[in-house]
Amino acid sequence: MNKRFKKGTSIILTGVLMCSFAGSALAVEDAQAKLPAVIDKVQTLGVSQMYGTILSMTKENDLTMLEVKFADKDDTMIFYVGEETFVVDAMTGLPMDLAGKENTTVSVYYGPAVTMSLPAQSPATAVIGNIDQDAKFPLYAKVEDVRQAANGDGIQITTNNGSRIITLPKDIAISPYLTKNIVTIDDVVKDAEVLLWYDIMTLSMPAQATADKAILLRVPESSEEIAYEPLLETAETPVNTMTITSDSVTAFINGQEIPLNHYINEQGEMMVPARTVSEALGYDVLWNEGTVILTIKDGARSATYTIGSTDYALNRMRLQLKSAPENKDGVTYVPISFIVEALETEVTIDGELLAE
Numbered sequence: 001m002n003k004r005f006k007k008g009t010s011i012i013l014t015g016v017l018m019c020s021f022a023g024s025a026l027a028v029e030d031a032q033a034k035l036p037a038v039i040d041k042v043q044t045l046g047v048s049q050m051y052g053t054i055l056s057m058t059k060e061n062d063l064t065m066l067e068v069k070f071a072d073k074d075d076t077m078i079f080y081v082g083e084e085t086f087v088v089d090a091m092t093g094l095p096m097d098l099a100g101k102e103n104t105t106v107s108v109y110y111g112p113a114v115t116m117s118l119p120a121q122s123p124a125t126a127v128i129g130n131i132d133q134d135a136k137f138p139l140y141a142k143v144e145d146v147r148q149a150a151n152g153d154g155i156q157i158t159t160n161n162g163s164r165i166i167t168l169p170k171d172i173a174i175s176p177y178l179t180k181n182i183v184t185i186d187d188v189v190k191d192a193e194v195l196l197w198y199d200i201m202t203l204s205m206p207a208q209a210t211a212d213k214a215i216l217l218r219v220p221e222s223s224e225e226i227a228y229e230p231l232l233e234t235a236e237t238p239v240n241t242m243t244i245t246s247d248s249v250t251a252f253i254n255g256q257e258i259p260l261n262h263y264i265n266e267q268g269e270m271m272v273p274a275r276t277v278s279e280a281l282g283y284d285v286l287w288n289e290g291t292v293i294l295t296i297k298d299g300a301r302s303a304t305y306t307i308g309s310t311d312y313a314l315n316r317m318r319l320q321l322k323s324a325p326e327n328k329d330g331v332t333y334v335p336i337s338f339i340v341e342a343l344e345t346e347v348t349i350d351g352e353l354l355a356e
Contacts, residue, residue, distance in 0.1 A: 047125055047142070048111045050077065054102050064098060066127070067119070068108060079108055079124040086126040086177060086217050088195060090137035093215050095178055096129050105131050109140045126195070126217075138195035138215065141166070146190055155185050157194075158206070161286060162295065162302055162313075166196055167210040174214040183216045193217040205304050205313040240281050240345040244270070244336075253280040263333070269323045270349065271333035274305075281343055292325075292332070294343070303342040305334060314342045 052068040055076060059065075064081040081087065081098065089096040090107075106129045110122040126140045141159035149156050154169040168174070168185050176183045188194065197213040243252040244260065251260040251272075258280050262272045274292070275285050283294040283303075294303045304313035305325050312319040319342055323335035339345050340354050347354045 047109050047140070049107060049109050049140070051105065051107050052076075053105055054098075057098065057102060066098070066106075066108075066124070068106065071105070076119045077108075077110075078119055078121040079110055079127070080121070081124050081127060085124045086140070086193075086195075088126065088128050088138065088177070088215065089130045090128050091130050091132060091135065093138065093175065093195070093197075093213065096127075098127070098129070101129055104129060107131060107137070128195075136197055136199060138197050138213075140217075141194055141196055143188060143190055143192045143194060146188060155188065157188060162304060163206045164201070165206050165208045166198060167208070168214060169210065172211060172214055174216060177215055177217045187216055187219060188214075189219060191220045193219075205306060205309065205311045240343065242277070242281075242339060242345050242347045244272075244347070244349045246270075246350055253277065256280065261331075263328075265323055265326065265335070267323050267335075270336040271323070271326060271328075272336055272339065274325065274332045274334040277334075277339055278343065281339075281345060283343070303338075305338065305342075307332065312338060312342050 050068070051071040053071070055067045055069050057064060057066055062082055066079045066081060067076050068079060069076045087096050087098060088094070106127055108124055108128075109126040110124050114120050114122040128137060128140070131137050141157075141164075143157045143159065144162065145158035147156050147158075149167055149169075154167060154172065156165050156167050158165055168188065170185060172185065174183055174185060174188075194217060195215040196211045198209040198211040201207045201209040241252075241254055244262070245251075249259060249261060250257050252258075258276065260272060260276060262270055265271050278285050278294050285292065285294055292305050292307075294305075302313075307325050307327055310320055310322065310324045312321060321335055321337050321341070323337065325332055325334045325338075327333075336347055336349070336354065340347050
């Protein structure tokens, strides 16, 4: 893939972010945003998304500064569009010229660097324009994991902090951005950036969908040829152990004694503090708008849960338990069955080993 970053542009971006945008933009009549029928808020690690109307455009050196009004509130943001920003026509998937696009609706991905000024300012990662209300348009994503599809037809990629699995069939229409290179799903590797077109997502955790079109925006410079692992295979990992006594406020996790408040829920199942146990087992804990994603530090295992839902996820596969996570006195508790089945832990309560 062609390199499109320029050191000069990066220096300009850094300098611009250190100061407020000088002067107010010219007043432009506020056009009503023409939004898609379903607004799909996407949260990629370190990247946020907004929909809105372009109020004004200002050129400064190699940067274009867009002032965009949010579709669902009166606030605006200023986005810096440079050589490294992906600017794409939602209908064609081709690079798009922003000239003359004032008063049109765009979807902007930005961050993580955002100023504290009013309006807030940030470099734009991607700008998607020509959004038609009745047609689907692409969503930006960074590939977090790649596996061979279970049926052998293409690959499955994990995105959005582990909360989505998107299948790319082997015959998917996939094209590059700003080059004439021929690309295939074999070029979609971990940390690659993509635009994906897809319709229906499942309500499972994580959510799943099948893309019918994709654009490979960028691949990591050091990407190497990889052999995809089958989706249903999991890496061999050491067995975790957890020992609890019903009348004790401590437990032993992998031999280490830790404080552990617990209680029995209405289904008769023991509930334990999620973060305390997860971190003791070596998981990083990430909150994402009500969904919690647990990732083992070596990347071999992951699990996901949502407060109030009995649907869980284990290594990108749906798992349903009889008890849902609960919030009690500001602490999230999960059923002990989640620790056994999703976090792959041998749990012993009062000397009795729980079976999966």
